[in-house]
Amino acid sequence: MSSTRFKCLRREGATSQYCCVPLCDISSRCNSVISFHTFPLDMEIRKKWIHSIRRADYIITPNxxxxxxxxxxxxxxxxxTPTGRRLLKKGAVPTLFEWNNFATSTPRRTGVWQRREVSPPQNEDPLPMEFQQPEHDYCSSPVPAAVDLSLDRTEELQKEVERLKKQVEELSVHHSFCLGRFAASDDDIRFFTRFMTYSHLMAFWRLIEPATNRMVRVTRAKGATKSGEVGATGNASGHSLPPIDEFFLFMVHLSLGLTQRDLAQRFNIHQSTVSRIITTWANFLYTLLGSVRIWMSEEMVKAHMPKEFQDYPDTQVIIDCTELRCQTPSSLLLQSEVFSSYKSHCTFKGLIGMAPHGAVTFISSLYAGSVSDKELLKQSGIVPLLKPNMAIMVDKGFLVDDCVPCKVYRPAFLSKREQMSADEVRKTQSIARLRVHVERLIRRVKQHKLFDTVIPLSITGSINQLYTVACLLVNYQNGPLVKAWATD
Known part of the structure; x- marks a missing residue:
């Protein structure tokens, strides 16, 4: 090759163009002497260009x-003109390359430098393989080199990939807040969901899972209203949690009373998504579990009657009221409605009924805290379920004998007397020992910490569904109130 070197002059502000010929490092940022030419549209001439520059697998782009x-x-x-564009003659093919010792001097524009003749190519021998790799193609991605692996090595790498995938999945589950993370610990399951064990929780999930396909979601219902579609079902677009983890989120909210912001950070989703999931699952479980008849017939109650009730064999239900403390409303009228003189605070009040063997058999809606126990009993809807041959067991504050068509078992009270008779004392103690189990049942409901705190007014729209679901879940989450009452 000639000892003369081509000098590149840098052009400021020029648009960068590059030569795609291997071993050529010229770009349009050097100077205006070099011109750059696109590949011809004629396919035959284009093939000659590709063959000539020795890039058989090259992908041609507009650049x-x-x-x-x-x-x-x-x-x-x-x-x-000096500012005109240099063109190629029709059918021209590049023939001067470094591997055939082309002259290092470059054809120049007339009047800029002296023109010198370019020596014709002297050697057409094929370029060695190591020089056929593209060095600086900025227009297309480099083609990865083929890796020659033996069959054994390939199988070994595939096993390694599978092992790493499994490890990544395990780490992902371990670091994410989901049901799978706590599946191995029954204590954690009890803490987060109030279900006794993981297998107990999964048994309940298998009962409700088939119905989740028909779940009406809050977001989907709104979209259906806007589009004129009624009864839209199925998963709404954009949900980032699987159904079982949505159920787990709802149970964590119910069991621990965590705020929506806390849950959003734990589950790594948006706070508004948490709100929609809670509302959706509250309505879903309220409808699904509420469709199961929990009021038991006389025959079934007697079939499961514990021997401790032998003195009261006709007892159909043990009833009591419970109050949930709520945020004080700003309206004075609302304050007077929800203020409970018994709790000295604003509350929601509900009535719950328990069969003698410990199952929840009746749940009323929540009412304002100012309502009396007697009025709540009348409005709850339990009276039409009672028959003359039945009996109910109540606390001594329930003076409802004139409201129900059946017998009432109630502890005696003094009522201006100095003391009770011996029979009254024995009867009071006997009823109190049996009636105390409804208090234990209510305590199980309030183990859902959402109801053990001050309920914000912002969730009053769904508090009735949340309370009813919590009461119904008691029949699924726990064992019998008394182990001796367990039946096959």
């Missing part, structure tokens, strides 16, 4: 260029 250094001077048409 692919070949600089004028690789063309003979006879193939170039000089512009008629």
């Amino acid at each position: 692919s260029r070949v600089c004028s250094r690789h063309f003979k001077s006879d193939d170039l048409i000089e512009p008629s």
